[in-house]
Amino acid sequence: MTVAKVTIKKGREKPIRNRHPWVFSGAVSSAVNAVDGRLVTVVDHKDRFLARGYWNSKSQIQVRILSWEDEAIDDAWWRRMFSRAWGARVQNQARAGLPDNQACRIVNAENDYMPGLVIDRYGDCFVLQAQTLFIDRNKDKIANILHLHFDARHVFERSDIDLRRQEGLDPTVGALIGGPPPDSLILNEGALYHVDIVRGHKTGFYLDQRRNRQKLHDLVQSCASDSPPSLLNLFSYSGGFAIAAQRGSNLRAVNVDSSRAALELAEKNFALNEYDKRSSGASAEHIQADCFDYLRYCVGEGARFDYVVLDPPKFAGQKRQVARAARGYKDLNLKAFRIVKEGGYLMTFSCSGAVSRDLFHKIVFAALADSGRQAQIVEQISAAPDHPVALTFPEGEYLKGLLLRVY
Ligand code: SAH
Numbered sequence: 001m002t003v004a005k006v007t008i009k010k011g012r013e014k015p016i017r018n019r020h021p022w023v024f025s026g027a028v029s030s031a032v033n034a035v036d037g038r039l040v041t042v043v044d045h046k047d048r049f050l051a052r053g054y055w056n057s058k059s060q061i062q063v064r065i066l067s068w069e070d071e072a073i074d075d076a077w078w079r080r081m082f083s084r085a086w087g088a089r090v091q092n093q094a095r096a097g098l099p100d101n102q103a104c105r106i107v108n109a110e111n112d113y114m115p116g117l118v119i120d121r122y123g124d125c126f127v128l129q130a131q132t133l134f135i136d137r138n139k140d141k142i143a144n145i146l147h148l149h150f151d152a153r154h155v156f157e158r159s160d161i162d163l164r165r166q167e168g169l170d171p172t173v174g175a176l177i178g179g180p181p182p183d184s185l186i187l188n189e190g191a192l193y194h195v196d197i198v199r200g201h202k203t204g205f206y207l208d209q210r211r212n213r214q215k216l217h218d219l220v221q222s223c224a225s226d227s228p229p230s231l232l233n234l235f236s237y238s239g240g241f242a243i244a245a246q247r248g249s250n251l252r253a254v255n256v257d258s259s260r261a262a263l264e265l266a267e268k269n270f271a272l273n274e275y276d277k278r279s280s281g282a283s284a285e286h287i288q289a290d291c292f293d294y295l296r297y298c299v300g301e302g303a304r305f306d307y308v309v310l311d312p313p314k315f316a317g318q319k320r321q322v323a324r325a326a327r328g329y330k331d332l333n334l335k336a337f338r339i340v341k342e343g344g345y346l347m348t349f350s351c352s353g354a355v356s357r358d359l360f361h362k363i364v365f366a367a368l369a370d371s372g373r374q375a376q377i378v379e380q381i382s383a384a385p386d387h388p389v390a391l392t393f394p395e396g397e398y399l400k401g402l403l404l405r406v407y
Pocket residue numbers: 206209234235236237238239240241256257258259262289290291292311312313
């Protein structure tokens with residue numbers, strides 16, 4: 001077999017030695033026998049082994065690294081990597097005190113040293129996302145390993161993401177193993193949620209926000225009073241934060257999202273939890289609106305909420321979008337500060353990979369200054385522990401949030 005070899009320019013090997021998983025085209029001096037979507041060996045200018053990865057000449061990131069050892073990337077390698085990733089989930093989930101491992105991200109791409117591959121599991125139904133050509137070519141093999149060794153009854157593909165276009169791939173959705181996933185999948189996290197694997201966002205649910213929903217629940221519980229508290233859940237999707245916060249409380253929630261389908265799912269979730277049948281006084285409104293407009297309206301009306309959650313979609317995937325994203329975040333946070341009650345809470349997020357935590361803090365700070373309010377950081381928050389971030393891959397920390405007490 002001919003060896004595919006990629007040689008790195010002199011002086012450009014440091015990030016690879018430091019175990020960053022991406023090699024950009026500018027660092028490559030030559031590629032011999034390299035085929036798009038296939039394995040390559042990466043060497044330095046003196047032909048010394050650096051890493052093993054996969055190649056795609058169409059992508060700006062020409063090599064993504066799978067291993068820094070001179071080892072075979074075969075079925076046994078995948079099995080080892082999945083076992084390691086799964087073992088870490090079991091330990092970390094237990095530490096975080098989450099109810100069970102029924103739903104969780106088991107492979108977080110680059111952060112689990114399996115670049116381009118995301119796997120979420122909902123019980124015995126696994127959802128695979130192939131972000132790159134190499135993973136796309138290997139997805140049937142991966143699905144088979146999950147089926148044979150990790151109790152996957154269904155493996156369903158949700159590779160409907162724009163990122164694939166940079167790899168020369170079209171979005172793809174469909175069953176890999178076990179036919180279509182069950183129609184109605186209900187996730188039990190204390191509160192119950194419908195998960196729509198085929199049509200829902202991401203792989204069916206925003207798993208990354210699980211722990212933060214639990215935090216909001218705990219906060220509402222510890223602040224409980226006779227008069228029903230109010231929550232404005234902006235960019236609510238299926239109502240996740242409101243559903244969690246309402247468990248065991250008399251909270252009045254307002255979910256706002258621009259998507260009718262998302263709000264229908266939120267209504268289904270609310271009904272599933274039967275809050276409406278309790279005498280507690282808990283209630284939920286579902287409003288289809290643009291959140292920028294809705295916030296402006298709330299400010300104009302002088303509305304006030306005990307809790308505001310601000311979880312917008314990704315505004316900046318790339319560096320050149322950061323300035324515009326920053327203006328969007330500032331506008332939202334400024335208005336959000338204005339409508340939090342004295343002593344109330346704002347939980348605010350950015351899931352833009354290109355906006356660093358430091359920059360996000362600065363934006364929220366600027367919004368606070370303009371609002372004339374005061375706020376304390378109660379906690380800095382991030383994605384749940386089943387979404388670990390590789391320390392050598394800062395790009396992996398996409399979700400950052402602040403829990404703020406507002407005066
Ligand atoms: N907080 C949610 C996830 C939010 S995802 C959870 O915990 O599950 C972002 C949501 O914002 C999506 O549901 C999308 O439909 C919605 N959205 C995007 N742009 C919007 C806008 N301008 N106004 C209102 N909703 C918007």
